[in-house]
Amino acid sequence: EAQVTQNPRYLITVTGKKLTVTCSQNMNHEYMSWYRQDPGLGLRQIYYSMNVEVTDKGDVPEGYKVSRKEKRNFPLILESPSPNQTSLYFCASSTGFGTDTQYFGPGTRLTVL
Amino acid sequence: GQSLEQPSEVTAVEGAIVQINCTYQTSGFYGLSWYQQHDGGAPTFLSYNALDGLEETGRFSSFLSRSDSYGYLLLQELQMKDSASYFCAVRDWRSGSARQLTFGSGTQLTVLP
Numbered sequence: 516e517a518q519v520t521q522n523p524r525y526l527i528t529v530t531g532k533k534l535t536v537t538c539s540q541n542m543n544h545e546y547m548s549w550y551r552q553d554p555g556l557g558l559r560q561i562y563y564s565m566n567v568e569v570t571d572k573g574d575v576p577e578g579y580k581v582s583r584k585e586k587r588n589f590p591l592i593l594e595s596p597s598p599n600q601t602s603l604y605f606c607a608s609s610t611g612f613g614t615d616t617q618y619f620g621p622g623t624r625l626t627v628l
Numbered sequence: 629g630q631s632l633e634q635p636s637e638v639t640a641v642e643g644a645i646v647q648i649n650c651t652y653q654t655s656g657f658y659g660l661s662w663y664q665q666h667d668g669g670a671p672t673f674l675s676y677n678a679l680d681g682l683e684e685t686g687r688f689s690s691f692l693s694r695s696d697s698y699g700y701l702l703l704q705e706l707q708m709k710d711s712a713s714y715f716c717a718v719r720d721w722r723s724g725s726a727r728q729l730t731f732g733s734g735t736q737l738t739v740l741p
Contacts, residue, residue, distance in 0.1 A: 550731075555636075557715060557733040558671065573728065605670060614661070615719060617729065619670035
């Protein structure tokens with residue numbers, strides 16, 4: 516089954532404790548991205564990657580890091596989480612051309628205390 | 629920068645037709661997409677317009693007027709399961725890449741029996 520998976524689905528952590536949210540896709544897509552979703556603000560892009568070892572900042576990259584060492588994986592790293600990073604996070608992948616349909620993962624709900 | 633405006637809420641009855649508008653401001657416009665998101669779920673792709681005109685997919689249609697920087701999603705024969713949030717998203721050229729998406733803040737559609 517074609518899908519994007521994320522782990523964990525839910526996470527409660529404390530300020531300053533480094534964490535990683537994993538994302539993996541099995542569709543051989545070149546393009547992957549991370550979004551955060553907050554009430555009333557829609558989906559805002561954090562980082563995106565057009566291919567292995569190619570990443571770039573989205574609209575809200577502060578406080579986040581990413582890496583793309585393999586085509587299928589695109590982890591999101593919060594080196595020192597803060598309460599304002601409490602949000603719902605989505606990973607997405609796409610072919611990067613045509614309709615560029617974004618296939619979203621199930622989401623990770625993160626709470627930083 | 630990029631900005632999109634869409635109504636925050638729309639209510640309609642089962643069997644009716646509803647139109648969700650989206651106006652945008654962006655440089656290097658490439659295309660307009662629509663996504664549906666049910667509560668607690670991930671966004672899913674509905675339609676994409678790169679050229680002016682109407683695109684029809686079953687009960688859903690999407691329209692684009694690039695000269696007016698305007699588009700809409702038309703949902704016909706509304707069903708209870710259409711109750712969800714609907715997001716427009718602009719794909720535009722930034723830093724030499726056409727693969728960045730900016731999402732609107734979403735329209736919550738409530739379908740009443």
